Structure formats: structure tokens, C-alpha cells
Amino acid sequence: MPGAQPGSGRQGAPANAALAAALKESGCSYASLAHRVNELGRRQGHESNYDKASVTRWLQGGQPRGNTPELIAAVLSHRLGRPLAPAELGFIADRQRPVVARALAYREDVAETLHTLAELGSTDISRRSLLGAVPFVAGALVTPQREWLLWLVENQDTPRLTSAAAGGRVEQVHAAISMFDEMDNRFGGGQVRASIVLYLSTEVVPMLQQRGAPPHERRQLFTAAAKLAAMAGWSSYDNAEYGLAQRYMTQALRLCAEGGDRVLGGQILAGLSHLSTNLGQPEAGVELARVGVATAKHAGSPLGLMRLHAMAARGHAALDQPREASKSLRAADAQLEASRGAQQESPWVRFLDHHYSGGRGGPVFPRPGG
Secondary structure (H helix, E strand, C coil): CCCCCCCCCCHCCCCHHHHHHHHHHCCCHHHHHHHHHHHHHHCCCCCCCCCCCCCHHCCCCCCCCHHHHHHHHHHHHHHHHHCCCCHHHHCCCCCHHHHHHHHHCCCHHHHHHHHHHHHHHHHHCCCCCCCHHCCCCCCHHHHHHHHHHHHHHHHCCCCCCCCCCCCHHHHHHHHHHHHHHHHHHHHHHHHHHHHHHHHHHHHHHHHCCCCCCCCCHHHHHHHHHHHHHHHHHHHHHHCCCHHHHHHHHHHHHHHHHCCCCHHHHHHHHHHHHHHHHHCCCCCHHHHHHHHHHEEEEECCCHHHHHHHHHHCCCCCCHCCCHHHHHHHHHHHHHHHCCCHHHCCCCCHHHCCCCCCCHHCCCCCCCCCCC
């Protein structure tokens, strides 16, 4: 048939109708999609030179190589403001992709979250696929923010957790967290990452899947599991596995809602803010920091708020908004001054002090005389 392209249906209809529909809805041109896929791939350490002809081949039913389907899904997810899995774009999904997609979601049913974490951890440890190469998906952050804010509104009167009982399971998990923190400080997150993931997925998640624990202990276990999942995220970040870091932190936020710890929730949001700004999404970085401030402002943790305001400042600076950045820096300084010292704060923020801006917090602007 004259004018028909290989792989096309009748009247030139694309073989991959799902990709064609997503492209049309997003308003993304062939050239723009190819450019953004190349750019995102380079940020994640993968060189490619796709062009308009490449997109045409994908629309004709061609299967992109390697993790390119994940990159295409990430680009279109960001354009559309909702998460998309490669399978939803007409690409053949291998058996590992479902957990990669599920780990971006903030599930209402916490049992699904636990199942996802167990499967993600198992896949991660065995490395049955190139899991570390999954991309960061900025558009997938919208739903977790919304669901977290709804939880925050609906649980304003949740009582604060007390200390773990001596000798119990919660204390044991806290001891493991302290050990992992020490190893991270001495050897770096990349060296301890596998141990954190293994302990979380094979020891702590099964604890939470068991029934019969008193409600108070269960909340404490969920909070400890959230901390471990966040640590898995940070250590993945240290390994330059940014998409994996996002997935662990997203699941950490859901576990934190079950535990009800607002200080830790704020710190998980600060981590996601840091990740977003560093990966070229400062608008998302500012939004996540603002949600974190709303989370932690009445939690009695000036150091936690200090970090969140610093994250907002970094986002504003990346957006070339010096006035807003300076305002956020002043708010961070005020919270640092308000703190009565690390020992009076939640254990989740005791690592934060006036040296923090030179470490993971990162500088925003050079200060006078600094």
C-alpha cells in the first residue's frame, strides 16, 4: 500500500497506539522526546543518541534497547504529571518491571506496600535485573505528596510515640539502625546499602506482616521500618542509583504514615526534595520541602525544620529565585537558633547541626564572610 510504513496498520495507524496516544496527550514532539530521553539517560550514566527516526521506529512497534522504555516512561510521566509504566506505553515488560512500577506508588493498603518492599528488596539483593538503572520519575511524586497531605489533615490529633520498651523487638530494630548509621558514617552508604536492604526486606517486613502485636508496638515498628527504607534510599543515592532511591523513599513515606511520626516524615520529604533538586527538578524540590515544613512545623523539632527550609532554599536557588532562597535560609537559621541541642531533639535529626549546610545539605549561596 503506497505510503504505508513497516509495522503500521491500515491508513498509517501506528503499531504502538499506546505510545502514540501518550505523545499526543503530552504535546511532546518526536524530536523533543528523543532529546529528553537522551538527556535523562546521560544524567543516569547511559549515553544514547536517539532522534526523530528513533521515535518513529518505536511507534512502528520497535522495542527500545536496555532501560530506554523506563526512560521514555519517565519523560512522559513528567510531561503528563502522572506515573506511567513502560507496559502502559505498549512496550514489552519483563518480569521485573511490575515491582519497579509499583514501588513508585503510595498505596492505601499498607499490606500492598509491605509486599512491594519485600519484592523490591529481594530483586535488589539478587540483582536479577539492572534494577539500579531504573530512572528517577519526577511525575510520580505528585500522588505521594497528595496522599501524605490528606493523611496529615485526617490525623492531626495522632499522639506522639514514646520510647521503645527495653529488650523488645522495636529496641532491636533501633539497635540495627544505629549500627547501620555508624557503618554509613565510617564506610559510606554504598558499602552498607545491601545490608540495610537485606535486613529490611527479610527481617523487619515479615515482623510487620505478622498479626498480634499491640497497636503501640506496631506503630513503632512501622516507624523504624520507615527509617530503614529511607536509609535504603539514601544509600542508593550514594551509589548514584537515583531511581531506586526514589522508590525506597516513596515506600518509606507510606510506612511513616502508618507509624505517625511527623519528624521522620518531614525528613523523608527532605530527602525526596534533595533528590529532586539534584536531578534537575527544583520545582518538585521546593514543593516537597514545603510539604515537609507543613508536616513538621508542630512536631517540636527545630533541627528537622532547619533542614527542610535549607532544602527549599536549594530549590529556589536552582530556580534562580534569590529572594525566596534568602527567605528560606533565614528561616533555616532561625530554626537552628531555636534548637535546644541535638539531645533534646528526635533521634531522626540529631545528625543535623550548623555544619550540615556543608555536607548533604549542600551550599545555596556564599554567605558574607563565609
